[in-house]
Amino acid sequence: MEKLLAELKEKIVEILNLPDVAPTDIRENEPLVGGPLGIDSIDVLEMVIMIEKDYGVVINNRELGAKVFATLRSLADYVQTHAAEPAS
Amino acid sequence: MTDSPVFIVSMGMISKLGSDSAESALALRHNHGRFTPLTLFDAGPDGPLPVAELTDLPVVSDPPRTHQLARLAADQAMAACIKPPEAIILGTTTGGMPATEIALEKGIDDPGAFRHHGVGTVAEDLARRYGCSGPLITLSTACASGATAIAVAAAMIRHKMVRRVLAGGADALCRLTYFGFKSLQVIDPAGARPLDRDRRGMSLGEGAAMLLLSDRPRSKDDLQLLGAGLSCDAHHPSTPHPEGAGALAAMQAALADAGLRPEQIDAINLHGTGTPDNDRAEALAVNALFDGSPPPLSSTKGFTGHTLGAAGALEAGIACLSIQNGVVPANAGTRTVDPALSLAPVASATSLSVGTVLSNSFGFGGNNAALVVGKPRVDRSGPGGSPARPLIVTGYACLSGSGRTAETLAALSARDTCRGCLSEPVICRDLNPRSVRRLKRLSKIALALAEELRQDVAESDRPQVISMGTGWGALSETSDFISRLQASGYQFPSPMDFIGSVHNAPAGQIAMLMAAKGANLTTSGGDYSFEQALMSADLVTRGSIAPALVMGADEAHATLSPLFDPSAAGQTSLSDGGGAILLRRGDTTDGVRIALAGYRSHRQPDAIEATIAGLGGANALNDRFGAILAGMPVAHRALAMEQLDRFVMQSGFSGPIIDFRPLTGEFATATAIAAVAGIHWVNTGTCAAGETGGHPMNLDGKGVLLLGLGRFITATLICAP
Numbered sequence: 073m074e075k076l077l078a079e080l081k082e083k084i085v086e087i088l089n090l091p092d093v094a095p096t097d098i099r100e101n102e103p104l105v106g107g108p109l110g111i112d113s114i115d116v117l118e119m120v121i122m123i124e125k126d127y128g129v130v131i132n133n134r135e136l137g138a139k140v141f142a143t144l145r146s147l148a149d150y151v152q153t154h155a156a157e158p159a160s
Numbered sequence: 161m162t163d164s165p166v167f168i169v170s171m172g173m174i175s176k177l178g179s180d181s182a183e184s185a186l187a188l189r190h191n192h193g194r195f196t197p198l199t200l201f202d203a204g205p206d207g208p209l210p211v212a213e214l215t216d217l218p219v220v221s222d223p224p225r226t227h228q229l230a231r232l233a234a235d236q237a238m239a240a241c242i243k244p245p246e247a248i249i250l251g252t253t254t255g256g257m258p259a260t261e262i263a264l265e266k267g268i269d270d271p272g273a274f275r276h277h278g279v280g281t282v283a284e285d286l287a288r289r290y291g292c293s294g295p296l297i298t299l300s301t302a303c304a305s306g307a308t309a310i311a312v313a314a315a316m317i318r319h320k321m322v323r324r325v326l327a328g329g330a331d332a333l334c335r336l337t338y339f340g341f342k343s344l345q346v347i348d349p350a351g352a353r354p355l356d357r358d359r360r361g362m363s364l365g366e367g368a369a370m371l372l373l374s375d376r377p378r379s380k381d382d383l384q385l386l387g388a389g390l391s392c393d394a395h396h397p398s399t400p401h402p403e404g405a406g407a408l409a410a411m412q413a414a415l416a417d418a419g420l421r422p423e424q425i426d427a428i429n430l431h432g433t434g435t436p437d438n439d440r441a442e443a444l445a446v447n448a449l450f451d452g453s454p455p456p457l458s459s460t461k462g463f464t465g466h467t468l469g470a471a472g473a474l475e476a477g478i479a480c481l482s483i484q485n486g487v488v489p490a491n492a493g494t495r496t497v498d499p500a501l502s503l504a505p506v507a508s509a510t511s512l513s514v515g516t517v518l519s520n521s522f523g524f525g526g527n528n529a530a531l532v533v534g535k536p537r538v539d540r541s542g543p544g545g546s547p548a549r550p551l552i553v554t555g556y557a558c559l560s561g562s563g564r565t566a567e568t569l570a571a572l573s574a575r576d577t578c579r580g581c582l583s584e585p586v587i588c589r590d591l592n593p594r595s596v597r598r599l600k601r602l603s604k605i606a607l608a609l610a611e612e613l614r615q616d617v618a619e620s621d622r623p624q625v626i627s628m629g630t631g632w633g634a635l636s637e638t639s640d641f642i643s644r645l646q647a648s649g650y651q652f653p654s655p656m657d658f659i660g661s662v663h664n665a666p667a668g669q670i671a672m673l674m675a676a677k678g679a680n681l682t683t684s685g686g687d688y689s690f691e692q693a694l695m696s697a698d699l700v701t702r703g704s705i706a707p708a709l710v711m712g713a714d715e716a717h718a719t720l721s722p723l724f725d726p727s728a729a730g731q732t733s734l735s736d737g738g739g740a741i742l743l744r745r746g747d748t749t750d751g752v753r754i755a756l757a758g759y760r761s762h763r764q765p766d767a768i769e770a771t772i773a774g775l776g777g778a779n780a781l782n783d784r785f786g787a788i789l790a791g792m793p794v795a796h797r798a799l800a801m802e803q804l805d806r807f808v809m810q811s812g813f814s815g816p817i818i819d820f821r822p823l824t825g826e827f828a829t830a831t832a833i834a835a836v837a838g839i840h841w842v843n844t845g846t847c848a849a850g851e852t853g854g855h856p857m858n859l860d861g862k863g864v865l866l867l868g869l870g871r872f873i874t875a876t877l878i879c880a881p
Contacts, residue, residue, distance in 0.1 A: 090594075091594055118656050134436075
């Protein structure tokens, strides 16, 4: 889990091109979207694609996205739970 | 001087509703039409989503599908018309993209395969078809394009610039928009159900609608375009203002323009895409305008799908059908109306005497347009009155391969080259890194120009209206989106690149930077995109005091520029940049004045003579102008040289002629840099010398004429106070 959290932090900073955010600035239990990181709904969609591409986990509607991307931990939990599922 | 009325003398339309007006009217009366799974192209691993696809339309790539749709609609509108239209104003977002994306996937590197790529080529195709030799303007303001085109066209007639204009919108289904909107998760997998409690998004459609507008009716039953209103949210690149503030402003402006009170509107054709955000914001705006009791209303996108750039024109056409047939169409696809919206959409086609319809269109970039069509009003006395005062320059900025404004003007004034591409750090010097983190080259160039002006101008001169010309749009985002989409087998499109790829993304960014909530226009017509932006800004600011920012910018892209821009094709190195001019209405004594005085096709037999006549004749031209800036795109250089020779011969002009393209480099909106140089010279009273390194020449109080040559002949006046 710790490895996944660290990996997600790196990826988020990179794909969202967050200029003044270091991976360590992302707190696992703080709101990921709408807070001081400056991450918004468009970024969530970009992360959705990354999660599907890199982990094979599909988040195909906005309601689910809002829950999954609530915090970094909720994202990591969701990825860990669903990445193991066989492809349907 | 009173304004001319604007009659809708004929119209043509094609959509999922039907292949012409009669079929569409019948389908609307009988509530016909629903979506089917996409068949036009491979929908990728997730399988096809429901769309409003025209399955009877042959699948060919020359001309591209958008051009085909525009022709089908325009042929109907022009069927009973012997004379060509004097101008064509078209709204589209895809242009040649349906063919371009296929050619890119096949790895075709012959620029000839991309000759229909530019969004402006749709209007050019129609101009050739009907023999129109007047101005063409292509508005690419995302999903507001079609309505914006009609608004600009109506202004041309109102202000007596022309008497007969063909105006409308067209967009075909293509991979870019299909996968783009899919990546934004705004497509309803069950098919669009606007205003429904369970709505989950739009369904894409395709189609076109063209209206022939005239200052005089052809029959006593002809309807009128009574009013138009444009606004910008200046809030977010892709999400509407949560309270629908921009939508409300556009509707209010349209009603004011029509001289109507809300209770005089008989029906509303909603934008009503079916996305949770749009429908919520629009419902709030409609309820605010109509004080909680709006007239009968519906969204017709449950029939037609969202036809993007065509939607505003198609729905203006549907509004006409409503009035002509006395039917308010159903809000198709909806089962349970969302109680949170406090709207009661028409459930089934309803017979009703309708005299006026308000039609809404909103798009990315916060671009909003509202139109009012209706039966002719005898009591209408338009706002009209005195002719508009001239546009006075209050600020200017430019950017080129040699640097920002100071460096670029220094180079041009010494008749030195400013070719090349400026590095990103220099472009981004004054930009907030966080606010540009998602933006690529064109938006950054545009914002750099806007920021330079913003720092220099007084609060009262801050622009409300933004009008930006771009020949080729956001090439980096377009290229990145398509490459990643294709490389991932249509699986992993980038939502960020999609939002950034629309032509009006930069102007939307500027609106946010400047809090500019007036009309927000993006024009695109190859080498004449800047002239289109200037003309559009002039038209939408008549009778207003709102300061405007008029600009032109393009980005160089290593792969796409040589494919799309025939003048960039043979260049050993690419160039880009742009120019921005801040304007407000004033008196001729207030400052340097700029105006577009000519815009016609080179195919008009006396194009050069007519241009000279439009400038007041040879004597006036020599009295008024001390220098000419000549724009001769290298792809049409032989033609342009011939035109320039003819111009000099016919006018007897003996001052310096600055052939600016070899200095700025070859890109579509190099004209905008030249315009800024011309303004600077008139401001300082001296212009570039006759040759590189020579002494600057005194203008003796005269102005500079910016001449666009090649496939179109344009004349932009830059006059001293």
